[in-house]
Amino acid sequence: MENVPALYRPGSTLNIRTSKLYALTVVVEKVFTPFTTSQVLVVRVISPLPSHPFLLDSLAILKIYDTRYLEERGATYSSDDGSLLQAEYPWTLDKEVEAAEHRKVHPDCYNNWFCDDVDSEVKFEVYLCTRASDSWTREVDAYHILANSFLSGSTVPIFYDFGDLILDETRAIIPRVILLEYIPDVTSVSSLGDIGVITPWHVRTLVATAVELNELGVVHRDVNRGNILIGPKRAVIIDFGESISQIQGGIKKFSDDDWWSQVDGSKDPIAVERMVTQPDPTTASRLADADDFQSKGATTCRLSNGYVYQNHSHLST
Ligand SMILES: Nc1ncnc2c1ncn2[C@@H]1O[C@H](COP(=O)(O)OP(=O)(O)OP(=O)(O)O)[C@@H](O)[C@H]1O
Ligand SMILES: [Mg+2]
Known part of the structure; x- marks a missing residue:
């Protein structure tokens, strides 16, 4: 504390x-x-x-x-020899003011990589401020869609x-x-320790939720064990800070066809299935795992609940 x-x-x-x-x-x-x-x-x-x-x-x-x-403001050190990898970037009002001014004049700095004329501490502030604003906007867009669906208050x-x-x-x-x-009596899969407590009902419910999210117009894009909550009566997907929504700020940004290309690329349901059926791998194998998953492309895949994930928009039993 x-x-x-x-x-x-x-x-x-x-x-x-x-x-x-x-x-x-x-x-x-x-x-x-x-x-x-x-x-x-x-x-x-x-x-x-x-x-x-x-x-x-x-x-x-x-x-x-x-x-x-x-947390990212803290210094990071090599786990091999303890050498400094990244210096700390403590918050100061001056740096925040500089970053805010810079973002006004160069709104694309960070999205189109950084401008050359800013020092590393201001760049870091620009990066954090832009990411925070971006994540918040993505969450609000996603929840605006989800709030009107039957998933709200359930999954x-x-x-x-x-x-x-x-x-x-x-x-x-x-x-x-x-x-x-606030959902009481739930634990994130990353804190569960034993995934043996995850029942077939949890798996089925979560995979169906990922499918439904995509159909409603939300692709999660950050499915990991910290973003899935499990309780005796609840199975919940949270954290839409990296999501893409079909409707953003009240405006439809993707035609229905274009939307299904986003969905195909995401593989949210497969990722959810993996998180709740496979134990947390070590960091090394997790990275290999991620590479493998990314490089596979959209192939047909049968999930354990019977869904068949195909190279287009539909999931069927
Ligand atoms: N609605 C909720 N009900 C209960 N606990 C929640 C809820 N939302 C978040 N939490 C708890 O807070 C943790 C962090 O939430 P969340 O992932 O939304 O934050 P974050 O800042 O985006 O985190 P990260 O960057 O690590 O993904 C979750 O793992 C969960 O333990
Ligand atoms: Mg999270």
């Missing part, structure tokens, strides 16, 4: 401006660490949210995209709202947030 900033420790009060400009107040109850791409907190909602009145005094997940507290969390985190301190960026259903 000593690495967790005071702002996010249990008991801390956070203020949010919601998408409809309501002032929402929440109190932190629990923190999920490490902070890899965002800060995920269990919070108690202590002011009313008119669109979801039942949330008052209940728990929710608050996912905050604040670049200030990410994907209910999407309550999105908004901004209101901070007392001076910042050059506004951390974006999303507010989701």
Whole structure:
């Protein structure tokens, strides 16, 4: 807990401006660490949210995209000889201001690789800020589609709202947030230890969910064991921070034909099946595994629940 900033420790009060400009107040109850791409907190909602009145005094997940507290800022060292691989990049307001200014003038810097005229610390800030904004936008687009589907509240969390985190301190960026259903009594597959507790029902439900996501217009693209939650009565896919949605910002970005090309390339259902039926491999074999999976191309593949994954849009039994 000593690495967790005071702002996010249990008991801390956070203020949010919601998408409809309501002032929402929440109190932190629990923190999920490490902070890899965002800060995920269990919070108690202590002011009313008119669109979801039942949330008052209940728990929710608050996912905050604040670049200030990410693990990646720490130095990294070689596991072979302990030598420094990457220096630490501590947060400073000055660097954040420089990065924000740079992004205004060069919005494509990072997407089209970096401009030459910025120093490495500012480049790092530009990278983190752009990635945070991109991931948040992808999650919001995906949840807008999923919130209206029967998956919501069952195999994907209910999407309550999105908004901004209101901070007392001076910042050059506004951390974006999303507010989701908190699912108690679940464990990510990466923390399960023993995948023997995953039942055929979990596998079937999760693979069918991946198929349905694609049909609804969402490709997940980041199916890993940390993003699948298992409980006695729930099997849930989370974390749409790398997803692609057919509708983005309310605009249909892919024709139906083009959409199925995205789906074919993703292989979300196969990836889900693997994560819940194969034990977590060692890091080395995991990398080999990933290479192998990427290089296979879209071939026909029978999943353990009977689905046949083919080289086009349909999955059939
Ligand atoms: N709706 C939820 N209900 C219960 N626990 C959740 C929920 N959403 C997230 N968590 C917990 O928080 C962890 C991190 O969530 P998530 O993957 O969305 O964050 P992230 O910052 O994108 O993480 P990473 O970059 O490591 O993928 C999950 O592995 C899970 O343990
Ligand atoms: Mg995740």
